[in-house]
Amino acid sequence: EDEDPEKSSLRGSVKDSSVSAKFSDGASSLTKASGSTKVSGHADLVQSGKSSVYRASAGSDVSDDSTCSSICSSASKPHKSNDSRWEAIQVIRTKEGSLGLSHFRLLKRLGCGDIGxxxxxxxxxxxxxxxxxxxxxxxxxxxxxxxxxxxxxEILQCLDHPFLPTLYTHFETDKFSCLVMEFCPGGDLHTLRQKQPGKYFPEQAAKFYVAEVLLALEYLHMLGIIYRDLKPENVLVREDGHIMLSDFDLSLRCDVSPTLLKSSNPGVDPNQKGNQAYCVQPVCIEPACIQPACREKKEKKAKADMATQVRPLPELVAEPTDARSMSFVGTHEYLAPEIIKGEGHGSAVDWWTFGIFLYELLFGKTPFKGSGNRATLFNVVGQPLRFPESPVVGFAARDLIRGLLIKEPQHRLAYKRGATEIKQHPFFEGVNWALIRCATPPDIPKPVEIPRPGASTSQKATPSAEKGPDNYLEFDFF
Structure with a gap:
């Protein structure tokens, strides 16, 4: 495909600019429209100004085509094992051998993206x-x-996490490839943010959503998956108010080696032998015979035992730090500086987008948005981070955002230790990570009205009016 003049001019202007933001040569920039049409709380179409872009590198971006050793297909998902939808699908599969498009009734189009x-x-x-x-x-x-x-x-097939989508089945027809996933009636966080007073979330609500997104990203990185397209439009709200990350066609698959790091306690000398804390004099075996010198040693031993008991547990670090991609991929307002410069990027881009994501939830806008895409890219690379005076946001939240939005990825928060490092930030103080699924969400979606069989389809347009981006074929029946 030939690159259109606007994108060609954009690439040349950025490359020749004083901030040295350059694109690597390769295939043409492609616009992904999944961010432009999303689902509201009633499954209506909602417009968003943000859209994802993708241009594959013609160079050494081998990770895009590599096979992740962690990717695997699973017939069931343990955390959804008691789901009635699994049982219904299994009944038909057992009875008829396989599922197809004829087993489903299409009720309503929820949205369209770049690939479907x-x-x-x-x-x-x-x-x-x-x-x-x-x-x-x-x-x-x-x-x-x-x-x-x-x-x-392939990514959906291997996911089994409460904040990531469940792929119930997939099948092929002569013309179509179909993925059957869980439906989230609460729409997305972009739509939900627009409904908030001032169009931003209170700090406690933002903390809830970003904490769950953090766990989803941690799980993905553990599988060697770099997400690369985090934004409120891609965070859906389930019927119980908890979140689900969606859209993985821009993700990068790579190798990862999860590691347990043992934290040493500075209060205990690691070279100290265990028997040096005990008194071995025969006269001190009985309690009545304890001498002052031995009592002092016993007190030291008790303190050492207490220090051992509160020693931090080993930390699981599963960050794909060695991954490198040269693709130009993401959403303009969320692109990390290293992607714009074409220097090659790894998992740190997810932590940059995580910082932009938190900023948007708290302030109702992204920090580097310019008058157009070109201005936005220049701002990301060359403009310092600034916080608006209103709304008032706590120091811990602003400090976390500062750490995540460091332009040099090697100095960015979580660059080496990933989500483990972010979890320990004071902003998340009080979050019970183990029981977060039991926490009460800030908002519970209203039930969605399901179209009845034979109901009017007056909202249905003609096929030409229903065309999606890039003239997608749209079904004209329900």
Missing amino acids: SVYLSELSGTKCYFAMKIMDKASLAGRKKLLRAQTER
Whole structure:
């Protein structure tokens, strides 16, 4: 594909600028529209100004095509093992051998993205509802995006986490590739933020959402998956108010080696032998015979034992720090400086986007947004981080954002230790990470009205009006 003049001019201008922001040469920039059409609390279409971009590198970006050793297919998900939707699918699969498009009733189009459209669907004969992503294989092949669709499917197959999507099944037809996932009736955080007073979240609500997103990113990094497209539009709200990260077609798969790091306690001398804390004189064996010198040694031993008991537990570090990609990928307002400069990037880009994400939830806008995409990129690379005077946000939150939005990735918070380091920041004081699924969400979505069979489809437009980005084929029946 030929690069359009606007993007070609953008690339040349950034490359020649004083901040030395340069794009690596390669395939043309492609616009991903998944951020531009999202689901509201009632599954209506909501517009957002942010869209993702992707341009694969023609250079040494081997990680994009590498096979992650952690990626695997699973027939069931332990944390969803008692889900009635699993049981309904298994009943049909056992009875008929396989599932196909004919087993589902498409109720409503929820949104469309760069590689497909998502529909609210019902498994026929049940009251089990799903979000079905339908991709036109011919269109993907023509635009050289089959690999991205395959990447998303392989990632979804291996996920088993409360804040990540469950892939119930996937199947192929002659024309379409279909992913059947769980449906989130609460819409996305972009839509929910727009409904807040002042269009920003209170600090406690923001802490809840970013804490759950942090755990999702930690899990992905543990699998060797760098997400690369975090933004409120891609964070969906489940029916219970907890979140679910979505859209993985821009993710990078790589190798990772989880490691347990033992933390030494400075209060205990590691070279001290255990028997040096005990009195070994025969006269001191009985309590009545304890001498002052031995009593002092016993007191020292008790303090040493207490210090040992409060010694920090080993830390699990599962950060794919060696991953490197040269692709230009992400959302303009969320792009990390190293991506814009074309210097190659790794897992630290997720922590940059995490800082932008927290900033947007707290202040209702992103910190480096300019008058256009070009200005935004210049601001990301060359403009210092600033906080608005209003709303008032606590010091801990601002300090966390400062640490995450350091422009040099090697100095950025979590660069080496990943989520483990962020969890220990004072902003998350009081968060019970082990029981976060039991915490009360800031907002519980209202029940979604499911279209009834034979209901009016007056909102349905003609196929030409229903065209999505890049002239996607849209179903004109429900």
